[in-house]
Amino acid sequence: MRTLNVHVSESRISRVVLESGILHKVRHYLAPLVEGRNIALVTDTRVSALYGNHVRKSLDIPSSKLLVLDVPEGEKSKTFSSINALATALAEKQFERGDFIIALGGGVVLDLAGFLASVYMRGIPYITIPTTLLSQVDVCIGGKVAVNHAGGRNLLGQFYHPQMVLVDPDFLRSLDQRDLKSGLTEVVKAAIIGDKTLFQRCEKCLQHPLRPQVNDHEEMIIRALHVKKRIIEKDEKEKGPRMVLNLGHTVGHALETATDYKLLRHGESIAVGTLAAAVIARRRGLLSPGTFEKIANVITRLLPGGPWKTVPDTAILDAMKRDKKKQLDRVPFILPKQVGKVATVWDVDQKEIQDALDEVRRYGPEDI
Numbered sequence: 117m118r119t120l121n122v123h124v125s126e127s128r129i130s131r132v133v134l135e136s137g138i139l140h141k142v143r144h145y146l147a148p149l150v151e152g153r154n155i156a157l158v159t160d161t162r163v164s165a166l167y168g169n170h171v172r173k174s175l176d177i178p179s180s181k182l183l184v185l186d187v188p189e190g191e192k193s194k195t196f197s198s199i200n201a202l203a204t205a206l207a208e209k210q211f212e213r214g215d216f217i218i219a220l221g222g223g224v225v226l227d228l229a230g231f232l233a234s235v236y237m238r239g240i241p242y243i244t245i246p247t248t249l250l251s252q253v254d255v256c257i258g259g260k261v262a263v264n265h266a267g268g269r270n271l272l273g274q275f276y277h278p279q280m281v282l283v284d285p286d287f288l289r290s291l292d293q294r295d296l297k298s299g300l301t302e303v304v305k306a307a308i309i310g311d312k313t314l315f316q317r318c319e320k321c322l323q324h325p326l327r328p329q330v331n332d333h334e335e336m337i338i339r340a341l342h343v344k345k346r347i348i349e350k351d352e353k354e355k356g357p358r359m360v361l362n363l364g365h366t367v368g369h370a371l372e373t374a375t376d377y378k379l380l381r382h383g384e385s386i387a388v389g390t391l392a393a394a395v396i397a398r399r400r401g402l403l404s405p406g407t408f409e410k411i412a413n414v415i416t417r418l419l420p421g422g423p424w425k426t427v428p429d430t431a432i433l434d435a436m437k438r439d440k441k442k443q444l445d446r447v448p449f450i451l452p453k454q455v456g457k458v459a460t461v462w463d464v465d466q467k468e469i470q471d472a473l474d475e476v477r478r479y480g481p482e483d484i
Contacts, residue, residue, distance in 0.1 A: 118338055122257050122277075122345050124352050130257055130277045134338055138284035139167065139245075142174035145282060146218075146243060154215040155182050156206060158229040160189040163221045163247055166290055171220055171245070183209050187228065191377035194224050194264045196272060202232050213237050219278075222248035223255040223382060227270070230261030234276035244278045247287040249299025249333065250383050253306065253340040256281045258348050258361075264377070268438040269369045275353050285334050298383025301418045305363050305390060306340040308411065310347070312456045314339040315414070322417045359441070360458050363450040364390030366439060367469070373435035374427055384420035388476055391415045395472040396464060397451035407454055416479050425477045429470045436469075 120132040133145060155177060159168060164186045172182065185202055187193040219229030219242060226244050233242035246256040262273025288296070300318065307315035317336055344361060351358035368389030372380065380388075394411045397403035403411075439447045449464040 118334075120257075120338070120341055120345060123349055124259060124277050128277060130259075130279065130281060132257060132281040132283060132341060134283040134285070134334065134341075136284060136286050136334070138282050139170055139286060140174055142171055142245070142282065143176045145280065146175070149241070149243070149279060150177070150216050153181070154209060154211050156185055156202075156209075156211065156215070156217045157182065157220060158185045158187070158202065158217055158225060158232065159220040160193065160222075160225055161186050162189045163225070167220065167247065167287070171218075183211075187225070189224075191224055191264060191372075194228050194262075196263055196265070198228060199232055199235070199263060202228075203236055206232075206236055211236070211240065213240050215240055217242040219244045220247065221251070222246065223251045226251055226255045227260075227262050227273075230259075230276055230278065231263055231273060234261055234274055239276065241279050242276075243280045243282070245282045245284070248291060249288055249296055249337075250302050251299075252283050252285075252287075253299060253337050254302040254344065256283065257341060257344060259352070268435070268440060269373050269377070271438075271440055283337060285337065288333055294381060294384075297387075297418045298381040300336075301364075301383035301387045301390065301415075303336050303340045304414055304418065305361075305386065306343040308390070308452050308455055309360050309363055309450075309458050310343045310456055311339055314343070315410075315455045318414055319410075322414055354441075359448055359460050360450050362441065362448070363452070363458055364388075364393055366436065366441075366447055366449055367392045367432065367473070369439065370432045370435035371424065371427065373438070374431035375424070379427075380420050380424055383418070384424075387415050387418040387420070388424065391419070391476045391479060392469070392472040393449060393451050395475050396449065396468050397453065397459075399468070399471070400451070402451055402453050402459060404454070407452075410455065411452060412479065417481070419476075419480050421481060425480075429473055432473065433466055433469065 117135040122130040217233045219226045246252045259275040259277035261276050262270035265271035304318050364386040368385040371385045398408040446462045
């Protein structure tokens, strides 16, 4: 068992527990927090079918105290209308401020349930049990909770931290290659931002076809979480240093918005955005050609296939104009300077972005 305490304020800590087999020990960790409380288990239909019964059995609480709320799988559920429906269910069950929400699922469920917890009765406690690699290495800590809007991805949101996060690498056994690659993109992102050793592990891992072996991923999960922990403890609400966690996300989020969240996994979009950021950094002389090649060799193995390449630059650039991080009509770009070090710049122009996208389109899984 490994533990990680994220100090988000003087009085608030998010406790992360990483342990294989935690799925069958949920009550052991949560009983001191939830004893006697109502619990809403928020999950999606796919995860519910795979793990819902296991979690309910492991919780071992009276059925009268447990409300199971399933939402459809995918980004289409991350809307304000979903929040309204879920809040209605809580109100009908007469949930109070001391009652708990447990989020069981990937990034969409964690975002959705966290946002619900933040607004219901001005805030009730919640716990997350992330089931995908992407949610285990990134989404589960940091407190960013949100829903999508026609104006942009995660446009409606705030910072609201879980009391506890239970990370079980055994969940990864149910993931396919595409979901594993999507999660590994966020691991690579963390490595480029602040962990050379983690980057080397990613290089080694990606030399062979991916297999959801727990032993291969435990160390990567904890190292990626440590990178994020160091940053958010310095800057909880993204006033400055925390912006570096958006490496790859400026282009990535715009690509997701331009394709209506239907074409790519989140990590696939971030892979495109990360390589685009590396291209811009190399062209500006911030990143050496040799280091660019190291990054490109890793990211290429995580890039999505061809269909995204037909998305027009104008659609991506238009979506970027609605980036929620925009200030004075400028959008911040996080550019790698070397593995383990990045810079935040505010003067990347449209021509640089278009040229970078043209170059990124020449890369792809077929190049491996």
